Amino acid sequence: xxxxxxxxxxxxxxxxxxxxxVLILQAVLRLPSLVMAQFLIGVVMVTxxxxxxxxxxxxxxxxxxxxTGSALSRIGxxxxxxxxxxxxSFVVTVAEPDVRVLATQVDAVSGGAISKDLLxxxxxxxxxxxxxxxxxxxxxxxxxxxLLLASYALVFILAVLxxxxxxxxxxxxxxxxxxxxxxxxxxxxxxxxxxxxxxxxTSADGFGYVALGSVGPILSVLLLGVIYG
Amino acid sequence: xNELKIFDGFGHVLLEVAVALAPLLLLFLILQVxxxxxxxxxxxxVLKGFVLxxxxxxxxxxxxxxxxxxxxxxxxxxxxxLEFGWLIIPAGFLMGxxxxxxxxxxRVLNYEVEKASGGYIPQQVMLYTVSLxxxxxxxxxxxxxxxxxxxxxxxxxxxxxxxxxxRYSSPSFVAIAFxxxxxxxxxxxxxxxxxxxxxxxxxxxxxxxxTEGFGMIAMVALSPILAVLSLGLLFSRKxxxxxxxxxxx
Numbered sequence: 454x455x456x457x458x459x460x461x462x463x464x465x466x467x468x469x470x471x472x473x474x475v476l477i478l479q480a481v482l483r484l485p486s487l488v489m490a491q492f493l494i495g496v497v498m499v500t501x502x503x504x505x506x507x508x509x510x511x512x513x514x515x516x517x518x519x520x521t522g523s524a525l526s527r528i529g530x531x532x533x534x535x536x537x538x539x540x541x542s543f544v545v546t547v548a549e550p551d552v553r554v555l556a557t558q559v560d561a562v563s564g565g566a567i568s569k570d571l572l573x574x575x576x577x578x579x580x581x582x583x584x585x586x587x588x589x590x591x592x593x594x595x596x597x598x599x600l601l602l603a604s605y606a607l608v609f610i611l612a613v614l615x616x617x618x619x620x621x622x623x624x625x626x627x628x629x630x631x632x633x634x635x636x637x638x639x640x641x642x643x644x645x646x647x648x649x650x651x652x653x654x655t656s657a658d659g660f661g662y663v664a665l666g667s668v669g670p671i672l673s674v675l676l677l678g679v680i681y682g
Numbered sequence: 683x684n685e686l687k688i689f690d691g692f693g694h695v696l697l698e699v700a701v702a703l704a705p706l707l708l709l710f711l712i713l714q715v716x717x718x719x720x721x722x723x724x725x726x727x728v729l730k731g732f733v734l735x736x737x738x739x740x741x742x743x744x745x746x747x748x749x750x751x752x753x754x755x756x757x758x759x760x761x762x763x764l765e766f767g768w769l770i771i772p773a774g775f776l777m778g779x780x781x782x783x784x785x786x787x788x789r790v791l792n793y794e795v796e797k798a799s800g801g802y803i804p805q806q807v808m809l810y811t812v813s814l815x816x817x818x819x820x821x822x823x824x825x826x827x828x829x830x831x832x833x834x835x836x837x838x839x840x841x842x843x844x845x846x847x848x849r850y851s852s853p854s855f856v857a858i859a860f861x862x863x864x865x866x867x868x869x870x871x872x873x874x875x876x877x878x879x880x881x882x883x884x885x886x887x888x889x890x891x892x893t894e895g896f897g898m899i900a901m902v903a904l905s906p907i908l909a910v911l912s913l914g915l916l917f918s919r920k921x922x923x924x925x926x927x928x929x930x931x
Contacts, residue, residue, distance in 0.1 A: 462786075466784045466785070470781040474776075482757065487686065489753070492749045494688055495748055495749010496745070498741045498742070499741070499745035499746060503742055503869065505737050509734030512734060513732050516724070517713070520720070524713075540709060550739060562880055562892050620833070622892070624896070624897050625898070628864075628903040631867065661860065661861075664861055
């Protein structure tokens, strides 16, 4: 019960500033009352939706993430960890709310030229491949900074090759993947990897999944642009 | 648009969410049989979690589609067509500040930083730094659209600065910093602020929202990274000074 109260407070605190901001602007701009009515209905739906969503994640998703992390660490094979890192990252990114909303907007603004589903699949592939790489990195002992620098260098090369419409979108795709769905899963998996490696894993190795998970979609969306263009 | 749309297209949203969650459910069922073998009670609990997630995600997306996207777009467009439209820049600044100040994920980050710095960086200092950082990023994004400055002129220096700061920071701070990019880009950023920026870009003459409106989220994601790294550097200097002080005493 205490958890649910906390979740409600969390969601209300997130939604409230936007609502107040719109109401203040409304006093100045005098937007059509119909749009405002729809907005207020939207506020209620978004609030209820986020509360259900977060409670649901707590009941279901977190359980799966933690149990899988520890079960995989008992199996103790690197390739199985990499495979499940890939699979889990893909399926949770596909269900990440921020990713879906961004893709909807890209689809609308581009007049359907960049399709929503295709974009979501590429973003999810980007996250999945890079989480897989992040696990391999820890196993092989490659410093995170090297991998990040190499990835960003590749970002700039692909950005030159990709059409302009994909550049800004790709950067934003990197920002939306770190949501309430993805982060708990990836972190639970990281714990699993750390326990497989035992003493070899230092604290500085445990992180970097989230950072690498945001470079991945930038690269994959740019690649989508290169293929398109 | 003459009448209220509440559940228009809700069937479509339900289908979208079902398709989005299906792969995860499938993966869970396979793992349940092969590896996890949850007890009946725990299995049912997880399934309840799936049902709640399904309903929550559907309501959230429906609310975003019927409420947030239209209002964000119309506010951006209205401001873009006004002579004093640049006022959206300070308004965006305030909005970013307040929204980040209230964001629970930011408070978790502040707590982590305070702990990692042994109390040298108080939570309040981090809270103000990150909030100001996000506010500045949103204001810069709007200003860039208003003047037609290419995104890369702002993003490349930002990344370069982050890498330079990381070079001189302790590994534990680099760790916290690069994983903190996501705390400021909550659901409200992408559903409301981005739409407002896109609407603003589409109303201004000679701006393409596709190439000039997007990029805002990337800038917002950079600000906590820069905030953590620069505070971390300030902190490590202070720590060295203290050590010297103690050595002298």
